[in-house]
Amino acid sequence: MSAPSTRGETRLVPDRLQGRAERLLKSWEALLLAVAIAIFALNVWSSPYFLDPWNLSDATFNFTEKGLIAFALALVIVSGEIDLSVAAILALSSTLMGLAMSHGAGTPEIVAIGLLTGLACGAINGMLVSGLGLPSIVVTIGTMSLFRGIAFIILGDKAFTGYPVDFAWFGQGYVWWVFSFELLLFVVAAILFAVLLHATSFGRMVYAIGNNAVAAQFSGIRVERVKFLLFLLSGLMSGLAAVCLTSRLGSTRPSIATGWELEAVTMAVLGGINILGGSGRIGGVVLAALIMGMVTFGFGLLNVPGIVMSIFVGLLLILVIALPKLIGRLGRAKRKA
Amino acid sequence: MTHLSFPASSPGPAADMPADRPVIRLAGIAKTFPGVRALGGVELSLHAGSVTALIGENGAGKSTLVKILTGIYQPDEGHIEMDGAPVRFPTTMDAARAGVTAIHQETVLFDELSVAENIFLGHQPRNRFGLIDWARMNADARALLDRIGARMDPAMRLRDLGIANRHLVAIARALSIDARVVIMDEPTAALSHKEIGELYDLVERLKAEGKAILFISHKFDEIFRIADRYTVFRDGEMVGAGLLAETSQNDLVRLMVGRDVGQVFPKVAADIGEPVLTVAGYCHPTEFEDIGFELRRGEILGFYGLIGAGRSEVMQALFGVTRPSKGAVRIDGEVAVIRTPAEAVARGIVYVPEDRGRQGAITAMPIVSNVTLPSLSRTSRRGFIRMAEEFALARDYTARLDLRAAALDQPVGTLSGGNQQKVVIAKWLATRPKVIILDEPTKGIDIGSKAAVHAFMSELAGQGLSVIMVSSEIPEIMGMSDRVIVMREGRIAGRFDREGLTPEMLVRAAAGIGEAA
Amino acid sequence: MKALFRHRELQLVAVILVMVGLIALRFPTFVAPASLGNVFNDTSILIILALGQMTVILTKCVDLSTAATLALCGMVAAMLNNLYPDLPVLLLVLVAILTGALLGAINGLMVWRLDMPPIVVTLGTMTIYRGIIFLISGGKWINAHEMTDSFKAVPRADIAGIPVLSWLALLVIAVMAVGLRRLRTGRAFYAVGGNPHAAVYTGIDVGYTRFLSFVISGALSGLAGYLWIARYAVAYVDIALGFELDVVAACVIGGVSIAGGIGTVYGAVLGALFLGTIKNALPVINISPFWQLAISGSVIILAVAFNARAERRKGRVILKKAEVSA
Structure with missing residues (x-):
């Protein structure tokens, strides 16, 4: 039937309240960009080696693989769930790739196994969360132990080494001059995920679910299916990161990428993804990846030990969420006074 | 049980006081929420050994007042006095300690x-x-x-x-x-006839013990039976107060709605056509049993009953939120199996839920995204959203509903309750449904929006849409429905036509009172 | 019989008994009293941590920083012992507990005052607390010979044939059992997690109650920190790395609902004992310890699936006959 029409005078509500430029300027991304520039400048100032193109190129490896994971994780978090098993999926993918290699698999098979393992792990998470309706935080803590546990069962305290020479290209190859294959992958993934989240109806559903899953379901969205696909995607990206990391290191130990889930979560949250779901943009995650990569690299140039770096990551995670709240509170107090 | 509140022997402190001096008095209480003024300059006095009825439509500010009295909300302006001395209730514990207790809605x-x-x-x-x-x-x-x-x-x-x-x-x-002030916010809404009788006895005993009682109810017979005084709220303001003995039901209704009841409902006679939705033998293991009805084109079918009678549960099953255990649903004569809301929407059944903030609107998202959410396949090509079409669709439907908003990219949460409801309705109309189910469509919205929703509902039916309206407000049910189904304890307790329908018939069916009672 | 097995705790007891029985069929020595006592003693630290964690989970939060708190408190105690060998051990234990309470309070304050999601707060403090160990110790190990004998002796000391470590676990179980059941604050933990909205109406300060649960979790982690360091006679940055997962697992297995408001002391203790039994049984039945991680992972998933079935909420029961049969 045709929709009812009606009242004599129709009052039109304008489309937008503020201009695009104004919104961009006030956004979290603008702040991140400023921070990124400041850190870049600080690095340039503190170390004479930083500006060297090849050094900068090396620096990108600090965030490309983690970034791949963080993009998919960002979508999972926007939908109101979390995937803490990403690093364990990476470890299991890498282990199975090594296992395949030790049985004589060639590069295409190895890569396929890496990606498929990621997909399979993601499917398991997805079925547990959306199929059985279990809380994702416990499920992925469980699968985090399970996936890495399987890697330990297979490898024990040994390691797989001796990957084919051409396999090394994924993590060590360069597309053009100083631009590595991994960096290209990062850029492509960033664009694809940004489009997926911000320009498609799937992305809109992800936001709706993250803001209010009940209302989303009541609006006719197949919430469980969307969540399942998100976990699948998260698994796939972890598998892809496994291919890159394994190729770059040229070896697999079951403890590979330990603690990366924390860094990926931090990257997403620093990028402005609301940990409670419903808001955040991929652009912010890209900037957060750049910032964390540059800080790691800068600390490395200054010979700061890795664990101090992890304090920094932890502090960053907390400050990123605490500061806006504190500032908001101060602002309110001032207005009242 | 010495710590309990009813030492039958002790007369309580209130007994010594002059009868006209209130135990608790609210003066100039105002409370504003983002986008809504809930209370403005409200006065209320409660007296020892006396029951004061608080009367007002949904959204008149009664529940906000209860929350202020019990320390859950803090008033923006005004003050509270107990025995003439100012008091403050920063927390619920402070209110309890001062002797204020409440049965919340x-x-x-x-x-x-x-x-x-x-x-x-x-x-x-x-x-x-x-x-x-x-x-x-x-x-x-x-x-x-x-x-x-x-x-x-x-x-x-x-x-x-x-x-x-x-x-x-x-x-x-x-x-x-151990309370001196007892607040009862619709205490009988979910109770059976017998339990209600026991509650009345209890109120009488509390009164005899010298408690000051605030009794909130929508049922006038109940108010005249047990209350001594009344206070009427409308749109967050006190519009009248006094002794019940000196007033009449009609006066109270006029105070409550601020206009004559007859004019409120713009129901136009619609052309009622062939059946659109047929439900038969519909059952659920714990919520409802043997529900059967027919909904025709252009008809408004009212569902009345007490809170918890199972009306919303039936509607949510029809919408695919919960699974019925038995029963058949036909749409335009064809058997329809609906397992998810998505399937319901595809079949042309849409549902405007009672719990707007949790189930209806996604309050943090802009108006435009809310309106287009179930119609994404129409505003996108190959999965890519077309912004221009989105805004066009939202603009169209919000304009029809006369939505008051600053801009379409404004989050729905910043709108008033009535305008939020318009967004939810617009969202569903944009899917061009056959059947729209409205669950308490005017609960908690201002009178202006209420009238707009009613007018629109009537208009929709006039254009051939079939409407199911679940409502607990008798005037709304009587004013808007072509036919009424009354539910009680999960079953259908009565079916009525618009002609010759009286409020008493509805109340009797809903409460399970036989003709003789 | 069926009603009996509906109780989560009884199910767990049955599962543990069956497991122990099966092992005993092949390896009878495993069920010798001394061996079983050893399993309990070995699980004591996990029990203590699980009870702290449970308090937090009851309030609808989670504390992922327990293992890091344990390690930091243990390091503080060990370094004090190393620097000032004359300080009485009891004082060091107290310092460990208070340090733990302080670290827990930091978590709790962020959750209470800044309204931050607990998972983010404790994920962050988890790395920060570990980092602090590195900063104060300079990354060095404190080995057995750098600790005084009395410092190392306490957990092993024997009272009535049972080691102090086990006694302490029993004490914590008793205190928590009484506290959660018979203190108003104890019930408040349940109320806050069960229905935070209703808790406000009841006059319970939700944020403060959550803060308290973090302090308790921290203090118990502090105690566990001293016990761990003294028992294994070594302190370094990565002590108990990843142990927070075992702790959460013990709770989940014990029927503590991650959604808050549901869980008992006995359940959590049994959950810990379940994991402890597996851990102790693996070497007995000749399975590589590398299996342990995968096994606890699977058990967590199974347990949470079971919990979800048990907790599945009914709608409002409207039909009278349904209410009677319920």
Whole structure:
């Protein structure tokens, strides 16, 4: 039937309240960009080696693989769930790739196994969360132990080494001059995920679910299916990161990428993804990846030990969420006074 | 049970006071929420040994007032006096300590705790070591429950109780506090006829003990039966107060709505066509049984009943939120199996839920995204959203509903309740449905928006849309429906045509009172 | 019989007994009293941590920083012992507990005052607390010979044939059992997690209650920190790395609902004992310890699936006949 029409005078509500430029300027991304520039400048100032193109190129490896994971994780978090098993999926993918290699698999098979393992792990998470309706935080803590546990069962305290020479290209190859294959992958993934989240109806559903899953379901969205696909995607990206990391290191130990889930979560949250779901943009995650990569690299140039770096990551995670709240509170107090 | 509130022998402090001096007095109380002024300059006095009825439509500010009286909200302006001295209730505990207790409208209880704990949580009886005395707590709980005529085991877990028993637990909880002021916010809404009788007896006893009672109700017979004074709220303001003996039901209604009741509902006679939706033998294991009805093109079918009669549950099953155990649904004569809301929408059935903030609108998202959410396939090409089409669709439907907003990219949460409801309705109309189910469509919205929603509903039916309206407001049901189905305890308790329908018929069917009673 | 097995705790007891029985069929020595006592003693630290964690989970939060708190408190105690060998051990234990309470309070304050999601807060403090160990110790190990004998002796000391470590676990079980059941604050943990909205109406300060649960979790982690360091006679940055997962697992297995408001002391203790039994049984039945991680992972998933079935909420029961049969 045709929709009812009606009242004599129709009052039109304008489309937008503020201009695009104004919104961009006030956004979290603008702040991140400023921070990124400041850190870049600080690095340039503190170390004479930083500006060297090849050094900068090396620096990108600090965030490309983690970034791949963080993009998919960002979508999972926007939908109101979390995937803490990403690093364990990476470890299991890498282990199975090594296992395949030790049985004589060639590069295409190895890569396929890496990606498929990621997909399979993601499917398991997805079925547990959306199929059985279990809380994702416990499920992925469980699968985090399970996936890495399987890697330990297979490898024990040994390691797989001796990957084919051409396999090394994924993590060590360069597309053009100083631009590595991994960096290209990062850029492509960033664009694809940004489009997926911000320009498609799937992305809109992800936001709706993250803001209010009940209302989303009541609006006719197949919430469980969307969540399942998100976990699948998260698994796939972890598998892809496994291919890159394994190729770059040229070896697999079951403890590979330990603690990366924390860094990926931090990257997403620093990028402005609301940990409670419903808001955040991929652009912010890209900037957060750049910032964390540059800080790691800068600390490395200054010979700061890795664990101090992890304090920094932890502090960053907390400050990123605490500061806006504190500032908001101060602002309110001032207005009242 | 010395810590309990009803030492039958003691007259209570109120008895010594002059009768006209209020126990508690609210002066100039104002409260504003983002986008809505809930209360403005409200006055209210409660007297010892007297029942004051608080009357007003939904959204008139009654519940906000209760929350201010019990320390859940702080007023923006005005003050509260007890025995003439100003008091403040920064927390609920302070209110309880001052002797103010309330039976809240929403039963705020704990599913996983026992009945006794739900009654005494926060003030459990303790032994001399400061440890909770479970034996005494259970005994005291049993005594309290006996007092209100509720027969249940205090050790039972609350989640195993039905809705009426939960309500009785909430009443017992309110009475477990040594109170001078007892607030009852629609205490009989979910109770059966017999339980209501026992509640009235209880109110009489509390009155005799010198308590000041605030009684909130929509049922006029009940108000005239047990209350002594009245205060009427409209749109967050006090519009009248006095002794019930000096007024009439008509006067109260006029005060409440601020206009004549007859004019309120713009119901136009519609052309009622062939059946669109047919439901037969519809059952659910715990919520409803043997529901059957027919909905015709252009018809508004009202569903009346007490809170918890199972109306929303039937509607949510029709919409695919819950699974019925038996029964057949036909749409335009074809059997329809609906397992998810997505399937319901595809079949042309849409549902505007009662709980707008949780189920209806996604308040943090902009108006435009809310409106287009179920129609994404229409505003996108190959999965890519077309912004221009999105805005066009949203603009079209919000304009038809006369939405008042600053811009379409404004979050829905910043709108008033009435305008939020318009967004939810617009969202569904954009899917061009055959059947629209409205669950308490005007609950908690201002009178202006209410009228707009009613007018629109009538217009939709006039254009051939079939409407099911679940409502607990008799005037709304009577004013808008072509036919009315009354539900009670999960079953259909009566079917009525618009012609010759009286409020008494509805109330009797809903409460299960036979003709003789 | 069926009603009996509906109780989560009894199910767990049955599962543990069956497991122990099966092992005993092949390896009878495993069920010798001394061996079983050893399993309990070995699990004591996990029990203590699980009870702290449970308090937090009851309030609908989670504390992922327990293992890091344990390690930091243990390091503080060990370094003090190393620097000032004359300080009485009891004082060091107290320092460990208080340090733990302080670290827990930091978590709790962020959750209470800043309204931050607990998972983010404790994920962050988890790395920060570990980092602090590195900063104060300079990354060095404190080995057995750098600790005084009395410092190392306490957990092993024997009272009535049972080691102090086990006694302490029993004490913590008793205190928590009484506290959660018979203190108003104890019930408040349940109320806050069960229905935070209703808790406000009841006059319970939700944020403060959550803060308290973090302090308790921290203090118990502090105690566990001293016990761990003294028992294994070594302190370094990565002590108990990843142990927070075992702790959460023990709770989940014990029927503590991650959604808050549901869980008992006995359940959590049994959950810990379940994991402890597996851990102790693996070497007995000749399975590589590398299996342990995968096994606890699977058990967590199974347990949470079971919990979800048990907790599945019914709608409001409207039909009278349904209410009677419920």
